[in-house]
Amino acid sequence: MKVNKPRPVNLDLQTIRFPLTAIASIIHRVSGVITFVSVAILLWLLNVSLSSPEGFASAQGIVDSFFVKFVLWGILTALFYHIVVGIRHLLMDMGYFEEMETGIASAKISFAIVAVLSLFAGGLVW
Template structure:
């Protein structure tokens, strides 16, 4: 049995609603935090191994790459917390309508962008 379904392989033509973007960002930041945790654990273990290890991690964290990783990790954490709070509020029965859900998603994404800029200014 062959199904004749329309196929759209051009993903640039698909426009997700705000709630969809917020949900996907929440999942992406969760995965990003998992991989960032590998860097954090490495830095923690290396810095506790010896004085030279601590100085090496300090140099890495003060480099451009280290600052980029710190900003990315804190940005992912910030959005994941904001998105998580949004989901908890929705689980309590609020912001479930289309208009309020879209508004809360846009506010969450906007707050995340503002926090990311602030994190970047503070870290850099």
């Protein structure tokens, strides 16, 4: 088929720039998957800690390393992101923040709220 009006094609992923709203949405999906996987890890840790006094001590030992604390901080940050941007999604489903300007502003505000909550999570973990 002959194309009369050649349309611009840009498939170079290094030059495609996503709008902030798209980035917020992609990270929301990623944070949902992280939260889903984390539920299994956290339930396993809870089970270990509740099994016996020795189990509780062993769970304390597991959580007492920098790496595990870092992972827990990441899990909490992903959860906070998912909840805050999830609420933004639900508000958009109700018809708010649908224009580009308000969509970008609400994404920026959500990022700022998540940054504060992430600091709070760091305080809880360490």
